[in-house]
Amino acid sequence: MSILVYAEHDNASIKPVTLNVVAAAKAIAAKAGGEIHVLVAGSDCAAAAAEAAKIEGVAKVLKADAPEYGAKLAENVAPLLVKLAGGYDYILAPTTTGGRNVLPRAAALLDVQGISDISEVVEADTFVRPIYAGNALATVKSSDAKKLITVRGTAFDAVAAEGGSAAVEEVGSAGDAGLSSFVGQELTKSERPELTSARVIISGGRGMQSGDNFAMLERIADKLGAAVGASRAAVDAGFVPNDYQVGQTGKVVAPELYIAVGISGAIQHLAGMKDSKVIVAIxxxxxxxxxxxxxxxxxxxxxQAVPELEAELSKA
Known part of the structure; x- marks a missing residue:
């Protein structure tokens, strides 16, 4: 009953959400037994594989190092998962853009029903997942021999990044499918924490009125060591880039502190942040x-309130 976790990484280091997925894998292993292996597929990804080998609870790391995996294109990664699937009963990935892109394609190639966005492991074949923007929970039972699952990272406490000593094993490439090619990307550069791993997040909504006014939130974020987020309304209005978006169609976060400024609280937004430990609304x-x-x-x-908050923080 071995479990394979598809790791999110940037070829140099493992993304924090992978630790949450390993936690979900441990919950499954507690019900079904078996070892937890981690797949690191990338280009020049030895550093990421070495980091994955240190994760608590991981028995083996599979490293697929080839140019065709550098951009993590689903068209190339999914066949690799299919190639490796013979040795696993479960294949897990995070409910992120990458995971949601790869896992459904692999499930289709294996002719099994994928299970998306689980938040709880009930039994070895039974899982809970949110539906209707988190307003209801569905308990689903799978009869498939192989279960391909995406995991809501915020629902599982991350395992320790250190403490493991897994062996790293090279696995061959499944080749370039030739169905797509990576052209380029435009990334927002920031010294602030990434949204999905930030301890504190301050988000603005339509009430901010313009992108220039987000500078108020950025100054507070810098004082708190926080990430800056936004509602879909603020993103659609062009106030901030898409990668700031928190919500059902954006990023799902669960920081220790979430400050919502000028956000009405539409269901779409609440679905992405209501698991935060402490929520403050202005x-x-x-x-x-x-x-x-x-x-x-x-x-x-x-x-009036945000400048007053900034003034108080300056005194601290």
């Missing part, structure tokens, strides 16, 4: 839905 509309999930709420004009 909004001038006391009827805003965000206050229904907030631990602390301030009914105030953000253009």
């Amino acid at each position: 909004n001038k509309d006391e009827e805003a839905p965000i206050f229904q999930v907030a631990d602390y709420g301030l009914v105030a004009d953000l253009f």
